Amino acid sequence: MNEVELTISAGRKEPGSLRLVFTLALAGMLSGLAVAGVYQITKPIIDANKARALREAVFEVVPGSAQLQRLAFRDGRLVPLGRDETTTDPVLYAGYDAEDNFLGYAIDGSGPGYQDIIHLIYGYDPQRRRVIGMQVLESRETPGLGDRIYRDEAFVAQFSSLAVEPAITVVKEESEAPNAVDAITGATISSKAVIEIINAANGRWLDRLPPAGAEPPAPEGKRGEPMPTSDDGDAAGEGS
Amino acid sequence: MNENLLWVFISACLVNNFTLYYFLGLCPFFGVSGRLTTAFRLGLATIFVMVITSLCASFLNAFILPYAPYLKLISFIVVIASTVQFVEMVIRKVSPALFRALGIFLPLITTNCAILYLALTQTSKELSVVQGLVYAVGAGSGFTIALVLMAALREEAELSSVPSVIKGTALNMILAGLLSLAFMGFAGLFSAT
Amino acid sequence: MDGTRGSDVTIDRIYDEFVKGIWRENPVFVMVLGMCPMMAVTNTAINALAMGAATAFVLIGSSLLVSLLRHLIPKQVRITTYIIIIATFVTVADLTLEAMVPEIHKALGAFISLIVVNCLILGRQEAFASRHPTRLALADAAGMAIGFAFALLCLGATREILGSGSLFGFLLFGEQFEPWVIMILPPGGFIMLGVILLFFNWMRQRRMSRQVAAAAKEEAR
Numbered sequence: 001m002n003e004v005e006l007t008i009s010a011g012r013k014e015p016g017s018l019r020l021v022f023t024l025a026l027a028g029m030l031s032g033l034a035v036a037g038v039y040q041i042t043k044p045i046i047d048a049n050k051a052r053a054l055r056e057a058v059f060e061v062v063p064g065s066a067q068l069q070r071l072a073f074r075d076g077r078l079v080p081l082g083r084d085e086t087t088t089d090p091v092l093y094a095g096y097d098a099e100d101n102f103l104g105y106a107i108d109g110s111g112p113g114y115q116d117i118i119h120l121i122y123g124y125d126p127q128r129r130r131v132i133g134m135q136v137l138e139s140r141e142t143p144g145l146g147d148r149i150y151r152d153e154a155f156v157a158q159f160s161s162l163a164v165e166p167a168i169t170v171v172k173e174e175s176e177a178p179n180a181v182d183a184i185t186g187a188t189i190s191s192k193a194v195i196e197i198i199n200a201a202n203g204r205w206l207d208r209l210p211p212a213g214a215e216p217p218a219p220e221g222k223r224g225e226p227m228p229t230s231d232d233g234d235a236a237g238e239g240s
Numbered sequence: 241m242n243e244n245l246l247w248v249f250i251s252a253c254l255v256n257n258f259t260l261y262y263f264l265g266l267c268p269f270f271g272v273s274g275r276l277t278t279a280f281r282l283g284l285a286t287i288f289v290m291v292i293t294s295l296c297a298s299f300l301n302a303f304i305l306p307y308a309p310y311l312k313l314i315s316f317i318v319v320i321a322s323t324v325q326f327v328e329m330v331i332r333k334v335s336p337a338l339f340r341a342l343g344i345f346l347p348l349i350t351t352n353c354a355i356l357y358l359a360l361t362q363t364s365k366e367l368s369v370v371q372g373l374v375y376a377v378g379a380g381s382g383f384t385i386a387l388v389l390m391a392a393l394r395e396e397a398e399l400s401s402v403p404s405v406i407k408g409t410a411l412n413m414i415l416a417g418l419l420s421l422a423f424m425g426f427a428g429l430f431s432a433t
Numbered sequence: 434m435d436g437t438r439g440s441d442v443t444i445d446r447i448y449d450e451f452v453k454g455i456w457r458e459n460p461v462f463v464m465v466l467g468m469c470p471m472m473a474v475t476n477t478a479i480n481a482l483a484m485g486a487a488t489a490f491v492l493i494g495s496s497l498l499v500s501l502l503r504h505l506i507p508k509q510v511r512i513t514t515y516i517i518i519i520a521t522f523v524t525v526a527d528l529t530l531e532a533m534v535p536e537i538h539k540a541l542g543a544f545i546s547l548i549v550v551n552c553l554i555l556g557r558q559e560a561f562a563s564r565h566p567t568r569l570a571l572a573d574a575a576g577m578a579i580g581f582a583f584a585l586l587c588l589g590a591t592r593e594i595l596g597s598g599s600l601f602g603f604l605l606f607g608e609q610f611e612p613w614v615i616m617i618l619p620p621g622g623f624i625m626l627g628v629i630l631l632f633f634n635w636m637r638q639r640r641m642s643r644q645v646a647a648a649a650k651e652e653a654r
Contacts, residue, residue, distance in 0.1 A: 023506060032311065035314070038528050042532040115428075144612065264469065351552060405638055408630075410628075413630060414627035414628075417624035
């Protein structure tokens, strides 16, 4: 450095504490602003994605459904929820077809699998007292073995008509019983976990449901939210 | 509830070990595991920081974050950095000998990805305060076990003749891989019967 | 103070800083930096690529900002300020990924947020961006980011090919292929990286022994 620069650097003082605090506070504020801004922009998209994923899952496990209604269990009864209403009460979903006929409930549940927790959602028909569909939402089971709980179509197909009385059981060979599920060879624990989760969720929910034949509560007018068809984008399914 | 707690602990400690399954905390894992005693002490310090972080995360989740969920990351980082600073001060006051023994490892805990991951997943799994604490103890214990085992393996490897081409980080990676393979045996330990 | 004066920022210098991060000083293979949580997301090529892109965004963005503000940030609070800047970029990247590619975001999970403790990013701010003019800092960050993404992609592609028989989801070997499942599980991550590092060690040893042999030949003449 030449002489001029040396003099300048010697004359520079150490920044005071006020300067340090000010810098940090400013950095924090700008950071908060930037993040809050991006959040405002992305939140609607993220919410729309989540809602669509949910609707597709319900559509899958309650076959034939085109509309869904969120229901919360509050004060001993089922209460319909508004579209954007959040709650800490337990929630399930009622599926209706395009003509507003009630088809069944969609219930979610989770529990420990072989590696980690499995999240799934399943459809339930209170009229016939049967499980009518099952979809694994999240799992970390062993690839090639445990992950067949969602990859193996034959396994998943067993849930399209499964009696829930007295409880769903897992068997190692094919069985004629209406409440038996044939476990996946080499993935007994993952298969059992799925059944355990559904049985436990049934234990929680079946007593809370209105008696068979009765319709679940719904708000006045049109039932629930229509669900997107396969060629719709996010725009469809936002009316109610 | 009790069964749930046991699952949370065993899952975090053995089945989904933070280091050998999620690859967290590798910096200290490969950096510090040269000596057994240091490794053990660092593990204990990490458990302590994790427990405090878990409590702070529960507090933040309950009271602050519902209003500003996008501040999650920044607030957790600040909490972790402050906790480590605080723990450093406390140890220096309470036990200068321990402080000297830990040396540089204490500040290094701040950059340990495992602690941040703990705070983030405790939030996303919506664990209660008690569950969060058990999760923290389990994760920290798992980290300590992995660290101690790795240290033992490395001390052995030092005394064996190893081809120069594989010596160093390459060998440590493969040792870690074998350890991880062994821990896979814990999967299904706590399964639905 | 600057590490270089304004007149030193030539095109050659920029190019040099850029290229070094890709191969010669590749952050993963040579400096073994920042791999911590990245190995968990390299079980498929697409996840590795997404993680590499997110890290690149954070690295380049924060290096740019740190370099622009390097005279304004007091020395005593520099690390904290860098962390605030990095955390901001990471949160932005996280939200953007969640909005645009929710499937990949779900697969990567909390590991996107862990970019903030990636020693690589903080290391580059401290070692380079805070001491060099903007264009050089940008070149360095871009080079390191590409080198890092390349390393992740190597690891991810190898693990996916061996462990699932596919690449970016496209089956390569047909239905009959019996995949080496361990490769997409954690032990495979460790072992694969160990093998890659082994390969780099071997290449380095060969180059050095060749240099020694060439020097010896010169001496003998």
